[in-house]
Amino acid sequence: MVNCKYALFTGCVAKGAGRELLTATEAVCEKLSIELAEMTDASCCGAGVISEDNPMAADLLNARTFALAEEQGLDIMNICITCQGVHNKTKNKLDNNPEYKAEVNLELKRISGKEYKGVVKIQHFGQVILGDSVLEKMKNMVVRPLTGLKAGAFYGCYATRPHECSDLDNPDSPDEMEKIIEALGATPVDYAARLKCCGFPIIMMNKKNSLALSGNALNSAQNAGADCLITQCPLCHLNLDAYQPEIPGEYNMPIIHIQQLVGLALGLEQNELKMNTHIVNPAGILSQFA
Amino acid sequence: MEKVTLKIFRYDPGKDSQPYYQNYIMELEPGITLLNGLNKVRATQDASLAYRMSCGSAICGSCAMKVNGHALLACKTQLCDLAKNGLVQIDPIGNMEVIKDLVVDLEPFWASLRKVRPYLVPDTLDNPELERKQTQKQFLLIDDVTTCILCASCYSDCNVLEVDNEFFGPATLAKAHRFIYDSRDAKAYDRLEQITELYGVWDCTHCGECSTRCPTETKPMARIEEIRQAVMEAEITNNNGARHVLGFRETVSKSGRLNENYLPARSVGFFNIPALLGLLPVGIRMFVKGKNPPLIHKSIEKVKEVKSIFSRLKKYRKIKPQHITKGDINRLDEDSISERKV
Numbered sequence: 274m275v276n277c278k279y280a281l282f283t284g285c286v287a288k289g290a291g292r293e294l295l296t297a298t299e300a301v302c303e304k305l306s307i308e309l310a311e312m313t314d315a316s317c318c319g320a321g322v323i324s325e326d327n328p329m330a331a332d333l334l335n336a337r338t339f340a341l342a343e344e345q346g347l348d349i350m351n352i353c354i355t356c357q358g359v360h361n362k363t364k365n366k367l368d369n370n371p372e373y374k375a376e377v378n379l380e381l382k383r384i385s386g387k388e389y390k391g392v393v394k395i396q397h398f399g400q401v402i403l404g405d406s407v408l409e410k411m412k413n414m415v416v417r418p419l420t421g422l423k424a425g426a427f428y429g430c431y432a433t434r435p436h437e438c439s440d441l442d443n444p445d446s447p448d449e450m451e452k453i454i455e456a457l458g459a460t461p462v463d464y465a466a467r468l469k470c471c472g473f474p475i476i477m478m479n480k481k482n483s484l485a486l487s488g489n490a491l492n493s494a495q496n497a498g499a500d501c502l503i504t505q506c507p508l509c510h511l512n513l514d515a516y517q518p519e520i521p522g523e524y525n526m527p528i529i530h531i532q533q534l535v536g537l538a539l540g541l542e543q544n545e546l547k548m549n550t551h552i553v554n555p556a557g558i559l560s561q562f563a
Numbered sequence: 564m565e566k567v568t569l570k571i572f573r574y575d576p577g578k579d580s581q582p583y584y585q586n587y588i589m590e591l592e593p594g595i596t597l598l599n600g601l602n603k604v605r606a607t608q609d610a611s612l613a614y615r616m617s618c619g620s621a622i623c624g625s626c627a628m629k630v631n632g633h634a635l636l637a638c639k640t641q642l643c644d645l646a647k648n649g650l651v652q653i654d655p656i657g658n659m660e661v662i663k664d665l666v667v668d669l670e671p672f673w674a675s676l677r678k679v680r681p682y683l684v685p686d687t688l689d690n691p692e693l694e695r696k697q698t699q700k701q702f703l704l705i706d707d708v709t710t711c712i713l714c715a716s717c718y719s720d721c722n723v724l725e726v727d728n729e730f731f732g733p734a735t736l737a738k739a740h741r742f743i744y745d746s747r748d749a750k751a752y753d754r755l756e757q758i759t760e761l762y763g764v765w766d767c768t769h770c771g772e773c774s775t776r777c778p779t780e781t782k783p784m785a786r787i788e789e790i791r792q793a794v795m796e797a798e799i800t801n802n803n804g805a806r807h808v809l810g811f812r813e814t815v816s817k818s819g820r821l822n823e824n825y826l827p828a829r830s831v832g833f834f835n836i837p838a839l840l841g842l843l844p845v846g847i848r849m850f851v852k853g854k855n856p857p858l859i860h861k862s863i864e865k866v867k868e869v870k871s872i873f874s875r876l877k878k879y880r881k882i883k884p885q886h887i888t889k890g891d892i893n894r895l896d897e898d899s900i901s902e903r904k905v
């Protein structure tokens with residue numbers, strides 16, 4: 274058995290409007306014997322919004338989170354690619370700038386007695402799955418190969434840009450998500466919008482543009498023959514799924530968290546993975562895998 | 564010598580009914596740039612191929628094109644780095660109309676720039692001979708952004724411009740930043756007010772394309788983030804973007820986490836009835852599926868620590884534009900300035 278344990282950073286959405294993501298993550302990790310210690314004292318990552326007001330406040334929030342994981346002696350697992358991108362950005366900033374790191378640490382110590390040392394590793398669920406031993410093990414545990422399912426990977430901006438904050442080997446033409454999709458027996462679909470923005474960050478500022486961006490993604494995937502889209506970010510999921518009925522055009526494209534896809538192939542049931550809470554019901558395209 | 568195929572977008576609206584690709588095979592000489600390659604094709608294979616170029620050294624900004632789907636400067640990129648299995652696909656930059664082959668009509672890009680008065684507006688023109696000095700520290704605020712070479716790579720790949728050509732776009736917002744943060748400019752507040760309106764700084768989704776494609780240190784997305792900081796510093800908060808930031812700050816500072824039931828209404832404005840009604844359908848859809856955020860919002864364990872961070876925001880504010888005073892002193896007549904500029 275692979276012995277691995279992570280500090281689970283849930284992010285706010287998996288505790289709020291995307292609770293199915295947390296359920297699916299826990300179920301899948303249990304199957305794969307990946308132990309999770311939920312970081313119940315970690316704060317919001319700031320989502321790139323707090324930093325628009327005050328970058329150092331955002332860095333402090335994240336340095337505090339990193340310090341918490343270091344205290345636990347664990348590496349962090351993220352389940353939201355926005356959290357992952359924001360964490361990477363903060364970590365780069367602190368690790369590459371000792372003076373600034375000292376300044377942040379001084380303040381962190383003042384408010385919490387903590388210190389960010391710089392030893393914690395931060396990975397998204399997808400990276401953990403792609404780790405050598407886990408991927409092999411996962412492949413061997415597939416009891417319900419998703420043969421015939423045409424799945425389009427929707428990476429999410431924070432996974433690929435800016436390149437210096439990306440964990441992908443080749444951020445302009447990545448294949449990491451496709452590798453996971455293939456390992457589960459499904460067929461990855463290549464489509465023009467797979468690295469584009471879902472529009473979520475401006476849903477409150479300019480709904481028309483926001484939904485037009487989502488519409489472009491759905492349209493591109495539909496034209497390429499995808500049965501469903503796979504997301505790594507619950508915010509992409511919200512815009513593509515929860516808003517889908519309001520997106521101009523005719524779409525009925527189920528949006529599935531990558532954890533749910535893994536869980537399904539590992540033999541978990543759709544209800545156990547809370548796929549029934551999606552606005553666009555995936556039961557139809559998944560009926561052969563029930 | 565190894566060969567490479569340049570698969571180039573061709574279109575002459577006067578002649579061709581639709582665009583097509585033409586392949587040119589050439590030797591992959593070591594050390595040549597994509598621009599060298601194109602010049603060679605033109606000189607030895609096809610003189611009708613159209614593209615823009617001038618300096619050949621990443622200064623003039625004229626040779627931007629899309630290569631394998633992403634905008635870059637042809638003169639700044641080694642051909643050998645681009646070839647994937649011996650093939651390089653070259654298209655005109657995006658979000659603009661093609662005039663011929665790789666040459667696009669840049670007018671929308673220039674028109675957008677003109678919207679933000681891309682020139683210094685000093686507090687007085689009484690003494691044009693007078694030097695307007697800056698300290699090094701003041702200059703450092705605009706050091707990066709003044710490196711923009713107006714190549715439009717960012718404009719080409721901007722996700723929002725794909726769906727809305729009214730959006731100011733990354734280079735224009737970076738240009739606005741260049742004057743907002745310039746200690747010699749007297750219109751910072753006006754500039755900020757202008758770009759917090761529709762199509763401005765809050766319409767950017769943070770997709771990161773602009774900073775990724777930008778061949779200089781301008782990195783528009785980082786500048787957009789700095790403009791938003793200036794907007795918050797200047798307290799220009801009567802817009803969805805600023806309300807969203809304030810709401811975000813309020814909920815995170817209270818509980819350590821984002822309260823998704825509170826933020827949407829806070830962003831559109833609590834008294835904005837039509838917009839509030841607009842939030843209903845998605846709320847109801849989510850409620851029916853049991854997907855609505857829990858009504859009781861739980862705090863993180865030691866929320867006090869997070870509260871202390873937010874109580875010291877002023878202390879953490881690092882960069883500020885020099886003078887964002889409401890109602891700029893010595894308002895100048897717009898026309899007189901444009902006249903004197905010419």
Ligand code: SF4
Pocket residue numbers: 717720721722723724732733766767768769770771772773774783784
């Ligand atoms: S970050 Fe904003 S301005 Fe830059 S390309 Fe994306 S949407 Fe456009």
Ligand code: SF4
Pocket residue numbers: 710711712713714715716717718733734737773776777778779781782783
């Ligand atoms: S901001 Fe960068 S990409 Fe955009 S026009 Fe200027 S130099 Fe080119």
Ligand code: FES
Pocket residue numbers: 616617618619620621622623624625626627636637638639
């Ligand atoms: S030719 Fe001048 S920037 Fe490339």
